[in-house]
Amino acid sequence: MISCNFHFRLRLLSASTAIVTFACCGLAAADDDKDRADGVKTATPIKHVIVLIGENRTFDNIYGTYVGKRGQKVGNLLSLGIVNADGTPGVHRDAATQFRVDTINPPLYFVSTNKLTPPNKTAYSPFLPTPEAGGAPNRQTSLAELDLNPTGVQAPFDNTVTDAQLRALEPSLEPEDLGLLRTGATGLPACPPPTVAVPSPCPDTRVQNFNTLPNTVFQITGRTLPYDSYTGDMVHRFFHMWQQSDCDVANATPGNPSGCLNDLYPFVGIARLDDSGANAMGFYNVQKGDARLFKRLADEFTMSDNFHQSVMGGTAVQHIMLGTADAIFWEQFGTLPAAPPPNRIANPNPKSPTNDQYQVDSTFTMCGDETQPGIKPIKDYLRSLPWRPDLTPTNCAAGRFYMINNTSPGFRANGAVDTAGITAGTSVPPSSLRTIGDALNEKKISWAYFGGGFNAAVRVANGSTDPFDRFIANNYCDICNPFSYAKSIMGDATQRATHIKDAIDFFADLDSGQLPSVAFVKPDSILDGHPASSKNDLLEGMIENIMDKLQRSDQFKDTAFFIVFDEGGGYWDSGFFAPLDFFGDGPRIPFLAISRFSRGGRITHTYADHASIVKFIERNWGLAPLTARSRDNLPNPVMTAANPYVPANLPAIGDLFDMFDFGRDQDRD
Numbered sequence: 146m147i148s149c150n151f152h153f154r155l156r157l158l159s160a161s162t163a164i165v166t167f168a169c170c171g172l173a174a175a176d177d178d179k180d181r182a183d184g185v186k187t188a189t190p191i192k193h194v195i196v197l198i199g200e201n202r203t204f205d206n207i208y209g210t211y212v213g214k215r216g217q218k219v220g221n222l223l224s225l226g227i228v229n230a231d232g233t234p235g236v237h238r239d240a241a242t243q244f245r246v247d248t249i250n251p252p253l254y255f256v257s258t259n260k261l262t263p264p265n266k267t268a269y270s271p272f273l274p275t276p277e278a279g280g281a282p283n284r285q286t287s288l289a290e291l292d293l294n295p296t297g298v299q300a301p302f303d304n305t306v307t308d309a310q311l312r313a314l315e316p317s318l319e320p321e322d323l324g325l326l327r328t329g330a331t332g333l334p335a336c337p338p339p340t341v342a343v344p345s346p347c348p349d350t351r352v353q354n355f356n357t358l359p360n361t362v363f364q365i366t367g368r369t370l371p372y373d374s375y376t377g378d379m380v381h382r383f384f385h386m387w388q389q390s391d392c393d394v395a396n397a398t399p400g401n402p403s404g405c406l407n408d409l410y411p412f413v414g415i416a417r418l419d420d421s422g423a424n425a426m427g428f429y430n431v432q433k434g435d436a437r438l439f440k441r442l443a444d445e446f447t448m449s450d451n452f453h454q455s456v457m458g459g460t461a462v463q464h465i466m467l468g469t470a471d472a473i474f475w476e477q478f479g480t481l482p483a484a485p486p487p488n489r490i491a492n493p494n495p496k497s498p499t500n501d502q503y504q505v506d507s508t509f510t511m512c513g514d515e516t517q518p519g520i521k522p523i524k525d526y527l528r529s530l531p532w533r534p535d536l537t538p539t540n541c542a543a544g545r546f547y548m549i550n551n552t553s554p555g556f557r558a559n560g561a562v563d564t565a566g567i568t569a570g571t572s573v574p575p576s577s578l579r580t581i582g583d584a585l586n587e588k589k590i591s592w593a594y595f596g597g598g599f600n601a602a603v604r605v606a607n608g609s610t611d612p613f614d615r616f617i618a619n620n621y622c623d624i625c626n627p628f629s630y631a632k633s634i635m636g637d638a639t640q641r642a643t644h645i646k647d648a649i650d651f652f653a654d655l656d657s658g659q660l661p662s663v664a665f666v667k668p669d670s671i672l673d674g675h676p677a678s679s680k681n682d683l684l685e686g687m688i689e690n691i692m693d694k695l696q697r698s699d700q701f702k703d704t705a706f707f708i709v710f711d712e713g714g715g716y717w718d719s720g721f722f723a724p725l726d727f728f729g730d731g732p733r734i735p736f737l738a739i740s741r742f743s744r745g746g747r748i749t750h751t752y753a754d755h756a757s758i759v760k761f762i763e764r765n766w767g768l769a770p771l772t773a774r775s776r777d778n779l780p781n782p783v784m785t786a787a788n789p790y791v792p793a794n795l796p797a798i799g800d801l802f803d804m805f806d807f808g809r810d811q812d813r814d
Contacts, residue, residue: 201714279420468627597669
């Protein structure tokens with residue numbers, strides 16, 4: 146049989162440039178007549194699923210200028226005419242115009258500027274606010290600084306940190322890519338933290354025309370800001386994202402039936418004093434050499450341009466949905482508090498009619514009670530939509546406080562209960578919420594969550610004071626592991642040892658040909674691509690390492706490798722999104738399906754979100770939906786040529802099966 150194996154190599158050419166090369170080699174065909182992966186019959190030849198989750202990029206942020214191969218259509222900034230191929234504003238630049246709100250009347254939380262009296266929304270003129278570099282490292286970190294303050298420093302590193310030490314700090318990169326850990330600092334003056342009154346102005350002067358940006362999207366990279374650079378972060382929290390979206394059914398069109406205008410992105414961040422300025426409007430340009438590996442993967446495999454973050458907000462809630470197809474809530478645990486403390490309950494009402502900073506910007510809400518601050522405006526909007534997302538089973542249950550912003554799990558990495566954190570409301574009590582891990586366990590299907598830095602986090606939880614342990618543990622993302630919230634997994638020593646592992650264990654399993662049937666892989670916060678704390682090319686470096694190993698392995702013939710992001714991170718996106726319940730959906734995020742059976746260079750438009758990954762696993766291994774209320778109960782979308790991005794049967798999410806061609810042996814292509 147003729148076969149072709151795709152091999153990627155990310156090579157550091159200088160402090161600012163990397164390229165990808167491509168080669169072809171042999172790959173044995175999958176034996177579809179035999180069931181492997183724990184002996185459980187699968188609906189497809191796929192016996193292994195790998196899910197890698199990056200951080201904080203919308204679809205347009207990476208693929209805004211992408212051009213589909215072989216005539217494949219893609220919905221993005223370029224195809225909509227918002228930008229030109231060279232990154233300059235296009236004929237339809239006004240579709241991304243951003244506004245500020247001068248007076249909030251009545252002075253209550255709003256999700257639609259149409260409901261204000263009057264709707265005094267003013268376009269930024271003549272220019273956008275300046276993009277900011279707050280949070281991005283302005284210089285390299287030394288070994289002495291790491292030893293002195295291991296939880297207070299970040300990459301990049303200078304030459305006092307040896308290559309061997311870089312390898313110890315970051316084993317998920319190939320040795321030839323470790324140089325990416327030394328590059329990308331902003332070189333800008335140190336940025337003081339914001340005060341309680343005003344943000345600290347830290348303009349990112351590397352952005353071309355940073356202080357005269359037209360009121361539309363702008364290309365991040367340019368003459369003085371290479372792709373291999375850290376850039377500033379921005380707001381991406383639950384109530385803030387609903388407000389940034391500016392949703393009203395009165396604005397609905399056939400292509401955007403939710404009526405969300407997405408026109409308050411800088412305003413909401415600036416009001417929060419988060420130092421982001423106009424960062425939300427930035428995008429990378431794959432037409433001009435940015436994100437080369439992401440472009441190559443889209444060119445060679447299958448990409449969705451209609452995949453969405455499942456919840457408005459940040460990291461933790463997305464990963465919970467990925468693991469449970471539901472939202473997590475506060476539960477009574479032993480003698481610990483039965484509810485979060487008052488200072489952990491959000492009140493998004495503005496501080497004054499002219500100050501949209503929230504009264505209590507916190508982490509829980511009793512969203513089943515419309516008398517609680519911020520709830521009724523969202524519920525009223527959902528009731529107004531023709532597909533009635535307010536009636537979807539995954540909506541808020543009465544009397545429960547749901548987590549809406551990042552909060553640590555109630556278990557430490559070693560399995561000990563974090564009683565102090567739960568009491569303070571900074572951790573969620575151990576949860577009984579059913580996970581996809583529980584469902585796989587019941588069918589004796591192997592699975593694991595591999596989190597970068599987990600082993601060091603266990604050692605620190607057990608008392609280690611080693612600076613390298615503390616640094617690595619600080620970059621382990623506890624809120625990214627949905628199973629670390631679950632009593633059934635994290636609260637059981639055997640389950641924890643079997644299923645919660647480090648990213649280095651994933652690479653060991655990959656090298657030995659012993660991948661579990663389902664593997665969730667989470668880079669640590671150095672490599673995850675998150676603005677300010679990471680870079681896209683660091684994430685590409687880890688993906689390249691996986692690709693190299695996977696495609697040299699016999700396992701590639703029956704593996705589906707999904708690359709997804711947790712959420713958009715506050716970046717603007719031009720795509721439609723459909724509210725499915727109180728929690729979301731939210732903006733589009735990149736999604737790639739890499740497999741022998743994925744259709745090379747194809748772009749699918751079927752509506753999907755994180756729960757679609759749960760649906761794929763369930764359909765492939767013959768599992769029932771997790772619970773009676775979880776989002777994996779939603780039907781597959783009915784998509785039409787007349788309106789290719791909007792399901793005719795909302796609320797609905799796909800199961801990703803249409804990203805593959807299981808009826809054709811693509812090794813013969």
